[in-house]
Amino acid sequence: MALIRLGYLTESNDKKSFDMSLFKNRLFYQKLIFLLNEITNEFNYNYNWYIRGPYSPDLTKDMFYINELWNQNNSFIDMIKTKNVHDKSLDTEITSINTLKSSFIKEFNREWDTNDLEILASLLFIDKHTYSKCRNSKIDTIKEFIERKPELKDRPINNYWNILKTSQFI
Numbered sequence: 001m002a003l004i005r006l007g008y009l010t011e012s013n014d015k016k017s018f019d020m021s022l023f024k025n026r027l028f029y030q031k032l033i034f035l036l037n038e039i040t041n042e043f044n045y046n047y048n049w050y051i052r053g054p055y056s057p058d059l060t061k062d063m064f065y066i067n068e069l070w071n072q073n074n075s076f077i078d079m080i081k082t083k084n085v086h087d088k089s090l091d092t093e094i095t096s097i098n099t100l101k102s103s104f105i106k107e108f109n110r111e112w113d114t115n116d117l118e119i120l121a122s123l124l125f126i127d128k129h130t131y132s133k134c135r136n137s138k139i140d141t142i143k144e145f146i147e148r149k150p151e152l153k154d155r156p157i158n159n160y161w162n163i164l165k166t167s168q169f170i
Contacts, residue, residue, distance in 0.1 A: 020067040024114050026060065027052055031117035033059055035100065038124060038169065040093040047129070049148070053122035054129075100167040107159055119145075119152060119160045120169075127170050136170060 019025055034054045037043045047054040100120070104112045112120075126148070127134050127141045134141045138161050146153045164170045 020064050026063065028114045028117060029063055030055060030059060031114070031121040032097070034121045035097060035117070035124065035169070036093050038128065039096050042093070047125065049125065049130075053118050053149075054125040096167070096169075100163065100169065103163045103167050107163055116160075119149075119155060119157065120164060122149060123157070123160055124164055124169055127164075138165075 031053065033043065033045065034047055034056070037045050037047070037056075043059075045056040045059045047056045049055070101112060104116065104120075108116075123141060123145055126144050127136065130144060131140070134144055138158075142157050142161060145157060161170070
């Protein structure tokens with residue numbers, strides 16, 4: 001089921017952007033699917049903390065499998081189009097992601113990129129899955145984030161937190 005959901009999401013994007021040979025694409029989808037995973041029971045991927053934030057080995061495996069199917073032929077994409085012309089079960093979650101993206105664009109006056117998704121996903125992971133002291137605590141979550149990712153301390157982490165909060169992810 002998760003594979004079909006992933007196929008539906010990736011089919012809606014340009015096939016060329018779903019090239020798993022590029023690290024930035026794998027990272028982008030890891031973080032985007034993590035955010036979706038936090039608001040739906042449709043995916044059920046388990047995440048651990050890794051160098052670049054939350055990471056799911058099972059998701060990586062599934063993404064490579066979809067990529068392989070795409071490279072072999074279009075039957076997978078055809079199956080997605082036939083069976084899931086519009087998958088209503090993800091409408092609410094996709095709306096939530098779009099709200100998050102709109103909040104980001106409003107705050108930063110630009111589209112988000114892989115690094116932005118890494119920050120958003122990492123903050124959310126720390127807040128919800130790390131220590132109970134971080135849960136809904138902006139100060140504790142940001143402090144923990146900076147301890148884990150000191151290379152990003154100069155970024156406006158406070159603004160990223162606010163985007164997650166106003167978009168009701170936290």
